[in-house]
Amino acid sequence: MRTxxxxxxxxxxxxxxxxxxLGVGxxxxxxxxxxxGRGGLLGIGSEPAVVRVTLAEGEDETSAESEAAPETQPDTLADFSPFADDMDDDYDDFDEFEEEEETSEVVKVGYDVLSTLLNKMGVxxxxxxxxxxxGDDEGPVFEIEGDDSGLLIGTRGETLRSLxxxxxxxxxxxxxERTNLMVDVEGYQQRRYDSVANLARRVAQRVAQRGRSIxxxxxxxxxxxQVHMALADRSDVETESDGYGDRRKVVIHPK
Incomplete structure (x- = not known):
């Protein structure tokens, strides 16, 4: 096993x-x-992100290990299927996705991948x-709930975005192929969306009153x-994204 x-x-x-x-998937x-990692002003005090990646063990080692400890978790995402033999029964509740075979497959794979990651993380x-x-969400939306789920949000949602x-x-x-999906933790993203939309409306009101961009x-x-959507119907202000990378933001202008 190489790490x-x-x-x-x-x-x-x-x-x-x-x-x-490693030359692997x-x-x-x-x-x-x-x-x-941590950002810094003009690069001063910044720290890089660090990840540890381990190649999964070979099939022979996996078989021996499973025999000694049957509760050991699978070594690769491909080995794990949370639906087991009753996969079709489990998906009877997902009526909104049964009409599109491709979306249904994304749901199954997404559930498989996310459940496996949480299991391997000990969450x-x-x-x-x-x-x-x-209506702007693209693809299936997976909600995580549980005693440890709060650990997955992080400061200002950074851990959740990484996940x-x-x-x-x-x-x-x-x-x-590229696949769109969303991961949320106990409604955090909904609360964040509401907060962002409310902030946008308050600032837009000040922009309209003062006649200057904010x-x-x-x-x-x-x-x-969400900011663009919240203000799209207003006739007195307009929005524009400005900046690059992590510093990209929305500027609200008076019309």
């Missing part, structure tokens, strides 16, 4: 570097985020499929989209 540690500006970059170095390794939580919060990136990355690899705080793409 390496790699670094990057973000956990996602570090994971991609490790996969390139994400479903052939175990991933441990050692550090999410005690359940995964549910739920209705999108807004969603990894899940989307692994599901896309399994599906053979920038909002930097936000990830999905939250910036």
């Amino acid at each position: 390496i540690e790699t670094t990057g500006k973000t956990p996602e970059e570090a994971i991609e570097a490790a996969l390139d170095q 994400p479903d052939e390794v175990e991933i441990d985020v050692v550090s999410e 005690s939580a359940d995964v549910y499929l739920r209705e999108p919060y807004t 969603q990136f990894i899940v989307s990355f692994l599901v896309s690899r399994r599906m053979g 920038p909002l705080e930097p936000m990830p793409p999905n939250e910036r989209r």
Whole structure:
């Protein structure tokens, strides 16, 4: 079993570097985020993200280990199927996805990948499929609930965004094409969307009254989209995204 540690500006970059170095796909390794890294002013005091990536054991070793400890978790994502023999029965409740075979497959693979990651991380939580919060959500939405689920949010949702990136990355690899999905933890994203939309409306009111532009705080793409949507019907202000990377934000202008 081979283990390496790699670094990057973000956990996602570090994971991609490790996969390139090992020459394997994400479903052939175990991933441990050692550090999410830290930004710094002009690079001063910044720390890179660090991940530890371990190649899964071979089939012979896995068989021997399973015999000695039958409760041991599977070594790769491909070995794990939370639906077992009654997979079709479990999906009878997902009526909204039965009409589209491709979407149904994304749901199955997404559930498989997310449940496996949580299991390997030692997180005690359940995964549910739920209705999108807004009509703008793309793909299936997975809700995580449980005693340990709060650990998956992180500061300002950074851990949750990293988890969603990894899940989307692994599901896309399994599906053979880019796949859209959303991961949420006990309604955190809904509360965040509501907060962002309310902030946008308050600031828009000030912009309209004062006649000058006001920038909002930097936000990830999905939250910036909520700002644009919240103010799309207003005739007195307009929105524009500005900046790059983690510093990209929405600026509200008077019309």
